[in-house]
Amino acid sequence: MLTELSPLTRKLSAFVALSDADVATLTRFDLRRRSFTPGHQMIHEGQSGSSAFVLAKGWAFSYKLLPDGERQIVGFHLPGDFLGLRSVLFRTSDHSIEAITRIEASEVLTSDILKSFAQAPRLATAVLWAASRDEAMVVEHLVNLGCRSAEERVAHCLLELGARLAHLELGDRTGYDCPLTQYHLADALGLSAVHVNRVLRHLREERLVTFQKGRVCFENFRRLTELAQFDEAYLDQDGPLLR
Amino acid sequence: MLTELSPLTRKLSAFVALSDADVATLTRFDLRRRSFTPGHQMIHEGQSGSSAFVLAKGWAFSYKLLPDGERQIVGFHLPGDFLGLRSVLFRTSDHSIEAITRIEASEVLTSDILKSFAQAPRLATAVLWAASRDEAMVVEHLVNLGCRSAEERVAHCLLELGARLAHLELGDRTGYDCPLTQYHLADALGLSAVHVNRVLRHLREERLVTFQKGRVCFENFRRLTELAQFDEAYLDQDGPLLR
DNA sequence: CGATTGATTGATCCCTATCAACCGACGTGG
DNA sequence: CCACGTCGGTTGATAGGGATCAATCAATCG
Incomplete structure (x- = not known):
């Protein structure tokens, strides 16, 4: 069965035991399939009203640009990762995301996310957990640069x-x-x-x-x-x- | 009225309009008041079963230690901040937190958090937002070191x-x-x-x-x-x- | 085929670490 | 009450890690 689940579902299942309803909700995240070519800017810093993506295939990276042109890559993204969640929660994105390889991803609308939280509280917990795991990676990255x-x-x-x-x-x-x-x-x-x-x-x-x-x-x-x-x-x- | 709300409630209100029930739930986070002396280790890396805190007064910082003794301070915490949320979601803490000044904080049990999510989905969204804001600060910190x-x-x-x-x-x-x-x-x-x-x-x-x-x-x-x-x-x- | 992108190497310079010493403030105990 | 230790701040001298500038090369591509 597991092979039929989306990468995101698999990832979240590692944290909370999802009900069938939860899985169904998650499955709805996986419609609106899109693909992008290498170098495509999936999310622009400063852009408002952007949506999030669940990465199904390929590599991407998120980064910030400084006024002086310096670029800091914040993290690399692999299949199963939730891209641009922060851009959705804050209304305007505080970072950019670019495709490295050819990418396949499902677009997730803000309304999808917020609605699903209201309907499936366990799922909200799972997403919070996934976000925390991402934060843990950024923290490790920080340690990397600092020490x-x-x-x-x-x-x-x-x-x-x-x-x-x-x-x-x-x-x-x-x-x-x-x-x-x-x-x-x-x-x-x-x-x-x-x-x-x-x-x-x-x-x-x-x-x-x-x-x-x-x-x-x-x-x-x-x-x-x-x-x-x-x-x-x-x-x-x-x-x-x-x- | 705002002055009577806890720092956490004020912070989360900035994101979602909380219902009275939500506020009541949050208020329950603010019982179990404790205080700590400067230098006290509120959360230990590797410790499992630790609880989270909402900082009411004072300064703290979270950090990681490397095997070779190097210390990376990940962030400084001010009143209203949620401390150790990751330690609760992951069962074992991946970082430590130490009090800088004398501190007053409310202890929040894992069960409080998880229960409140089930009862108040808006609150779950608000906490996810707060966590994302913290992540944004870590990201900015990363940019600081990198660029x-x-x-x-x-x-x-x-x-x-x-x-x-x-x-x-x-x-x-x-x-x-x-x-x-x-x-x-x-x-x-x-x-x-x-x-x-x-x-x-x-x-x-x-x-x-x-x-x-x-x-x-x-x-x-x-x-x-x-x-x-x-x-x-x-x-x-x-x-x-x-x- | 020229142009572009990414990898590679050399020479030089500078930012920051490291080592070392010293100072003032503070607390503690004899 | 003074001696002493500790902690945080300060400054100097030296060394080194990594940036920068510059040039070359291979691969890819319209």
């Missing part, structure tokens, strides 16, 4: 993506396909692209990871995890709180 | 605290009382305490801000805002989405 060296940051980022993809069965401990450029990594990690390149070379020379031609290969998962002080606790919370 | 220089970071941090305190009428454009040490700033901004000191001296010499003896004084609010590229949009969202 770690360039090398540790790159390692941590590659490991986090690996762990998230593994949950989706899109990768394993040997590696995964990764459509990011070194510029993406640089803007996510607060480094220059030139330095990201050097760091990747060093990690390769140390036989820890390689990231070439769209593929990340873990050469020494153990040592890499130690180097990055990577602890995936923040990614998979232990089972349903609400039964 | 700004030491000087800009310090300026931005002092401005953000000023704006938040102004909303609470605990400060204005001239300045505010600030119980932070330079070590707090350092750990929040990914800098060394020594460097924070130098930056503060420089900002003082440039007649932009002073931070001495527990008081922040804005000397040139305009120029400081420009320097920090500070835009308070992420702090106050425009009025109720749900009426």
Whole structure:
């Protein structure tokens, strides 16, 4: 059965045991299927009245631009992720989201979300949980920038993506396909692209990871995890709180 | 009337128009009043079964510790803030919270929260909104570390605290009382305490801000805002989405 | 085929960490 | 009441990590 559920349903089920009615409501989130080409701006900072999306296939990233042109990538988004929830709750979006690969996603209207909360309180809890999990990822990202060296940051980022993809069965401990450029990594990690390149070379020379031609290969998962002080606790919370 | 409402109620009212029943439910969050002394650990990372708090008076901060002893301060908390919501939703806390000043707070049990969601769906939406606002602050913090220089970071941090305190009428454009040490700033901004000191001296010499003896004084609010590229949009969202 | 995008490497510079020392304020205990 | 330890703030000297500037190269593409 699980294979027939949408990625979002699967994700939320990990938190609360959803009733059939809840699942039905969620299923309604999955109509209005759309697809986007690489580079498409799905959500614009400052835009009001934008809707949210549930990512079904492909990679995206959310970011903020500063007046001086600097770009900070806040996070990368993978299938199952809820995109632009904040843009809907606040009426005007405080960040932008861009497609990296070709993307398939379901558009979710503000009214869908608010109505479903009124009808299905368990679902509201589940969405709050999912939002909290996203916040936990941003927090870990913050720790990454605040406490770690360039090398540790790159390692941590590659490991986090690996762990998230593994949950989706899109990768394993040997590696995964990764459509990011070194510029993406640089803007996510607060480094220059030139330095990201050097760091990747060093990690390769140390036989820890390689990231070439769209593929990340873990050469020494153990040592890499130690180097990055990577602890995936923040990614998979232990089972349903609400039964 | 507003003055009789708890800080949390006031905050959530800014988003959804709460019914009397909702307000009553929230009022129940405000029993179990407790107080803590400076330095008290209100929430421990890794601890399970901890409860959440609504901060009524005083300052606190949440942080994460890395295995190597580095500390990243994730955010500072002011009256009205919901502390440890994530610790409750995930069963085990992924961060710690420590009191900076003497604190008064109301303890909120997990069961209170979950029950209230079932009874008052609007309230669930309001809490989700509040959580999203917190996430927006973490995101801005991330941008701070990723894109700004030491000087800009310090300026931005002092401005953000000023704006938040102004909303609470605990400060204005001239300045505010600030119980932070330079070590707090350092750990929040990914800098060394020594460097924070130098930056503060420089900002003082440039007649932009002073931070001495527990008081922040804005000397040139305009120029400081420009320097920090500070835009308070992420702090106050425009009025109720749900009426 | 020229143009663009992403990866790569080298040289140089500067911002910030680190180490070290010192000061004043405060609290505590002999 | 003074000695002492601690904590927060301050300043100086030095070192290093990462930015910046510049050039080259491979792959892709209209």
